[in-house]
């Protein structure tokens with residue numbers, strides 16, 4: 001075994017990771033990036049050689065954030081295979097967890113970018129706070145916007161992690177007195193053309209960051225510019241954000257059968273029925289959460305019993321709240337900001353699966369005699385309105 005191979009094998013062993021786990025992990029990264037199985041050895045070898053020889057300079061900058069994305073990343077930092085990839089980043093500045101403070105910390109941030117001009121990666125968490133001439137958020141005695149103004153033009157790319165960095169997220173929710181916005185919107189205003197890769201959801205899924213590190217750095221897609229062709233109109237990797245939650249949801253069969261949960265704690269909930277009537281935004285939300293899952297692939301929102309609240313959508317707070325309010329408008333796959341249709345006029349609006357499912361549901365309710373026991377529609381609407389629902 002070559003020295004490098006042995007060193008890498010030791011790295012894996014130190015994390016309790018077998019070679020088999022590592023290859024399996026590379027397979028899941030390939031799947032996430034839409035690469036064929038034949039690319040798995042290429043990914044494995046790229047990670048292996050980078051782990052032995054090269055560190056990529058990176059900085060993690062926080063705007064207006066709750067640090068939830070940092071916490072989400074921390075879930076990937078106990079010894080496991082993802083850390084093998086993340087260790088190739090020389091993360092020289094990450095204010096939430098770094099030891100350095102004050103002027104030393106700020107020097108590390110500026111030195112990392114200035115000494116690696118055009119090469120360093122910036123990961124940006126949180127919203128860009130423009131309010132009060134940028135004084136809505138101050139870092140190191142200056143408006144936090146200065147960090148983006150000074151350094152965004154000099155980094156190779158920015159990975160905007162979490163909905164706040166993508167479009168302002170919950171920080172931007174009305175009335176948005178702090179004038180919060182997303183990184184790409186701010187850079188566009190300033191005429192800064194640095195590529196931005198948007199990874200929404202609240203918080204970000206660390207698996208996506210790992211996949212982007214492999215794609216952008218190890219497979220050279222940033223250098224070649226190929227990554228730009230893989231982003232959708234919202235700057236999100238199409239392969240991660242190209243399908244709806246609903247497309248891959250394990251409760252989808254219940255949706256098709258018109259089997260819905262109407263109340264938590266009910267027998268329908270115990271049976272794992274569809275959560276659409278509890279406000280699930282899965283039909284409008286495009287992420288691969290059901291496939292990649294969360295917390296080291298343990299589970300995800302709908303699997304753990306909660307409706308998807310659509311945190312992968314643009315303006316998800318303003319468009320999705322109240323999160324458990326019954327949604328009467330459904331727009332499959334188009335994002336909740338792009339209109340929708342009321343189930344009552346579903347047949348006229350679309351001939352698609354939602355209309356079919358709601359039709360089946362009505363037929364099923366009638367056939368089993370449950371229709372007669374339903375409260376009057378207007379009473380239900382009034383109830384929803386009082387709760388702030390009926391969107």
Ligand code: SF4
Nearest residue numbers: 249252274275280282
């Ligand atoms: S509405 Fe929600 S719970 Fe129901 S099938 Fe779609 S994603 Fe799953």
Ligand code: SF4
Nearest residue numbers: 289301308309311312
């Ligand atoms: S399932 Fe929905 S609410 Fe949960 S993380 Fe994914 S997009 Fe967000």
